[in-house]
């Protein structure tokens with residue numbers, strides 16, 4: 001069987017490389033095709049450096065030539081990666097907030113994937129590690145932090161600092177907390193217009209007495225809207241963490257979440273992706289893992305998008321119960337849950353350190369070593 005180069009090219013026009021919109025030929029990814037009888041040699045250069053993208057491209061080329069041209073064709077693929085060099089991300093937007101070293105935004109894309117649960121547990125774990133931690137619940141649609149920290153009935157007091165009245169965050173479990181929830185009635189549905197919400201958030205950031213903080217965590221509302229844009233542009237956010245379940249529909253939104261941080265107008269480094277509700281293990285079968293929402297979805301997404309995978313958190317009844325009674329589950333000492341959140345937190349700090357060492361220091365970025373953190377060094 002003598003194959004024709006034109007037929008091979010036609011077949012390759014039917015597929016594209018992961019993350020690249022145009023087909024392999026149109027995008028210029030296919031740089032050469034040679035045909036010798038029933039043998040084909042394809043030179044291809046893709047932009048995505050992940051192992052998954054390379055494997056997928058190779059498999060698709062084999063499949064499409066076998067299907068469209070000749071099922072017994074002998075194919076050799078020479079695949080190269082030409083990843084675009086990423087511009088150095090060093091845009092800490094907004095004014096630095098005196099005393100606050102690092103601001104980490106936690107986002108999700110889809111609602112209900114456990115973003116607030118992960119944020120609360122990250123906060124208490126950082127506090128247990130000896131860091132000074134603040135948490136700002138910016139979820140104007142469903143502020144859940146006052147309940148998760150068992151302070152729903154508290155109201156922040158006003159303190160006088162250098163002649164100015166400032167709001168004093170409520171403190172519990174070593175975490176300083178402010179939330180829109182403190183200023184609304186529990187049963188009141190809050191309808192905020194974008195500018196009103198931004199104003200309220202700005203007050204909780206700039207008119208609050210946070211004191212010295214190593215980390216201020218931001219629990220963002222779900223989705224990718226105006227509020228996100230205004231927060232990202234008014235605050236010197238050091239990095240973002242994106243939470244997703246392994247479910248396809250959540251992953252699609254998490255992808256949008258990552259894209260939001262990476263777009264030019266925002267340009268906040270993504271520290272990585274967390275897989276929440278990764279699997280369920282019943283208490284009576286401790287060695288069994290049931291992947292209720294799918295397996296490794298967020299891990300694969302991280303690889304696909306070339307961002308770090310920060311860890312997985314199982315679906316556990318006591319995580320939900322702990323949230324409801326207002327004592328984050330990571331405080332249950334010597335349990336697998338505490339361990340999972342510690343692992344996750346160390347990875348977040350590690351990524352933050354990497355991000356800070358890669359970039360020139362600014363007022364907003366100070367932590368450049370984990371040396372001072374015994375818990376981080378423990379493992």
Ligand SMILES: Nc1ncnc2c1ncn2[C@@H]1O[C@H](COP(=O)(O)OP(=O)(O)OP(=O)(O)O)[C@@H](O)[C@H]1O
Nearest residue numbers: 111112113114115116117222314315316319320323
């Ligand atoms: N790993 C987990 N195991 C068990 N339950 C969990 C886990 N993570 C979250 N939950 C529960 O799932 C529900 C949704 O979680 P959470 O409120 O943290 O999600 P969210 O993404 O912040 O939601 P929102 O869209 O309101 O911002 C809560 O009842 C929470 O207790």
